[in-house]
Amino acid sequence: MQADLLFRGGRVVTHTGEFRGGLAVSDGRIVAIGADDALPSARREIDLDGRVLMPGVVDPHCHLGVNYDYDEDMRTETAGAASGGVTTVLLFIRNPEGSYIPFYKDRRARGEQQASIDFGFHFGIQREDHIPEIAQVAAETGVRSFKCHMGYERGNPIGIVSSTDAWVYGAMREAVKLPGGVVSVHCENTDMVELLKKEMMATGRQDLAAYTESRPTFVEEEAIGRMIKLAELTGCPLYIVHTSVGRGPELAAEARARGIDVTMETCPHYLLRTAYDEDLGPTAKISPPLRDLEQQAGLWRGMLNGSIDTLGTDHVPFIKTGGDLWSEKPGVVSFNWELPLMLHHAVHERGMSLSRLVQLNSYNPAKRFGLAPRKGTLAVGADADLVVVDLDEERTVTPTGKGTCLYDGWTLRGWPVMTVSRGRVVFENGEVDPDAVGHGQCVNRPESERS
Numbered sequence: 001m002q003a004d005l006l007f008r009g010g011r012v013v014t015h016t017g018e019f020r021g022g023l024a025v026s027d028g029r030i031v032a033i034g035a036d037d038a039l040p041s042a043r044r045e046i047d048l049d050g051r052v053l054m055p056g057v058v059d060p061h062c063h064l065g066v067n068y069d070y071d072e073d074m075r076t077e078t079a080g081a082a083s084g085g086v087t088t089v090l091l092f093i094r095n096p097e098g099s100y101i102p103f104y105k106d107r108r109a110r111g112e113q114q115a116s117i118d119f120g121f122h123f124g125i126q127r128e129d130h131i132p133e134i135a136q137v138a139a140e141t142g143v144r145s146f147k148c149h150m151g152y153e154r155g156n157p158i159g160i161v162s163s164t165d166a167w168v169y170g171a172m173r174e175a176v177k178l179p180g181g182v183v184s185v186h187c188e189n190t191d192m193v194e195l196l197k198k199e200m201m202a203t204g205r206q207d208l209a210a211y212t213e214s215r216p217t218f219v220e221e222e223a224i225g226r227m228i229k230l231a232e233l234t235g236c237p238l239y240i241v242h243t244s245v246g247r248g249p250e251l252a253a254e255a256r257a258r259g260i261d262v263t264m265e266t267c268p269h270y271l272l273r274t275a276y277d278e279d280l281g282p283t284a285k286i287s288p289p290l291r292d293l294e295q296q297a298g299l300w301r302g303m304l305n306g307s308i309d310t311l312g313t314d315h316v317p318f319i320k321t322g323g324d325l326w327s328e329k330p331g332v333v334s335f336n337w338e339l340p341l342m343l344h345h346a347v348h349e350r351g352m353s354l355s356r357l358v359q360l361n362s363y364n365p366a367k368r369f370g371l372a373p374r375k376g377t378l379a380v381g382a383d384a385d386l387v388v389v390d391l392d393e394e395r396t397v398t399p400t401g402k403g404t405c406l407y408d409g410w411t412l413r414g415w416p417v418m419t420v421s422r423g424r425v426v427f428e429n430g431e432v433d434p435d436a437v438g439h440g441q442c443v444n445r446p447e448s449e450r451s
Contacts, residue, residue: 003031003042004423005384010048013354014055014378015363022048025384028423033378046418048388054358056087056117056385056419057339058376060365061241061265061312063331064091066158067319068402070107074114075437077317080401081335082116082426082436085387085416088375088443089117089315089335090365092147092184092241094124096161099133104141108442115440116432117421118385120369122147122184125171126161134174134181142444144181145369146171147241150223151188151215151287153197157329162190168227172236180370182263183231184239187223187248188215188288197326206325208282212275212289217245220288224248228255228262237261239368242314244270244288246298249307263368265310266299268334268341273406283320283404287330303360304352310365313338317403333403341407343391343414371443388418 008022012033023033024040032039059081064073081089095103100123111119122145125131130146138144148163148171163171168185175181193215200214224240228251231238240252243266252264273280275290284290302308316331334341339361346352366376374383393415399405419427426436 001031001040003040004044005420006039006042006045007048007053007386007388008036008039008045010051010053010388012053012378013358015355015359015376017355022053023378025420025423028384030378030380030382030384033380051417052354052389052391054354054387054389055362055376055378056387056421057085057361058088058365058371059086059313059315059335059338060090060310060369061267061314062089062091062335063093063314063316065093066316067329068317071110071114073317074111074119076401077315077335078115078117078119078440079432079436082419082421082432083416084336085339085389085419086335087117087385087387087419087421088119088371090120090122090369092122092124094126094160096126096159100130100137100143101140104143104444108444112440112442113438115438116426116436117440118443119440120371120443124149125163125167128167131167131170131174134171135177138178138181140446142446142450144175144178145184145239146175147184147186149186150190151186151193151219153190153194157327165226165230169230169234172230172234176234176236182237182239182368184241185227186241187220187227187243189219189223192219201326206282208280208284208290208325209275211285211325212291215289217247217291217295220245221247221251224251228260231262232258232260237263239263239265241265242267242270242288242312243299244291244295246295246301249299249302253307263309263364264302264307265312266302266308267312267314268338269332269406271296271299271303272341272345280406282325282328283322284332284406285325285328285330286314286332300350303346304350308360310368311338311342311360312365317401320404331403332406333399333401334405334407336399337397337405337407337412339387339389340395340412340415343389344412347391348413375443384420384423386420387416390415390417393417
């Protein structure tokens, strides 16, 4: 057998461990994996020279087509993601006007014309009548993940409709009936946020910390506990997005010990930036907010002890005004830098194993959202979604695209040097392949398209 592509002489890292060797790829999938002398020849052979070969990053949390045109975002942002070792992105996406079935068909078709890597969707519950549609949506789109927003007060700058507890409970009762069904929740007590925001605005403060102090940790902790209770009552798997509080991983671990299916996600910005960093102002506004070093320390404990399950970027390329804090849109970008940030700050600085990073970045999100065993792992039959990492390469973060980057000028050690999506090299020698536009496929497929 001659393969299409062969990697040899590397440090191959999976979610369970690592070994010296490589793997072979044909027709977009892994066909052999193991020691170098057990691998077939290939039309293109790459000597890793001791560098790391890992599964491509599965980013479970991003927002595209919110501020910029959807087609444009799918083209530019998935290319940026490819340069950061990302091979699959899952969009939290909202349709406030109508059914998700025609919406899916439109967004899938347009995305497949523009994306350089694979993509999929979570659908937001923005109206009560989205809830009884869940079963039909799952059958006709393949999407089994539904998000309920909280913490977005009336008149918020991006027009998100927060769910009531009844909406969350109703969505959970429907999603639990689906194979692989899951409800994701942005956990903040909406009523408390609305009250405390008004009080803080009355002080006239415009510093970033004012936004954080208007949404204190207890509004997130309380909501996490409440959502865990609804998950317990319904039996529905719960995915808690972008936790910013150190108590969050502990609450999730306590719930799992009681047999409740809870997955906890955090993001690089909560691990690495605080609301009190002197170089940050209103353009660093994020929802939930950046917090302080105490909360950050709690999140790192969760990263290292296993009580945090996944990492998401919450990448959203908003146009920021740099003006009034309270009307500024919340969100930052980090597709391109999430993996280098974690290699530097988690692996090099804190001693996290590369296998643990693969769990957080690839295996766990793929498993949670029904993409395993095709995504998130290195195994025969899996999609050849791969990233080659040079652990010793040092580069400085230099953002050139859309959105607000919180790491401009940071020098990081450990960078992706090649990204492969379904067997195609989409990033190499510091450049994203411009001909990869349209290579990406939607990972959510209706039942009629599944073999």
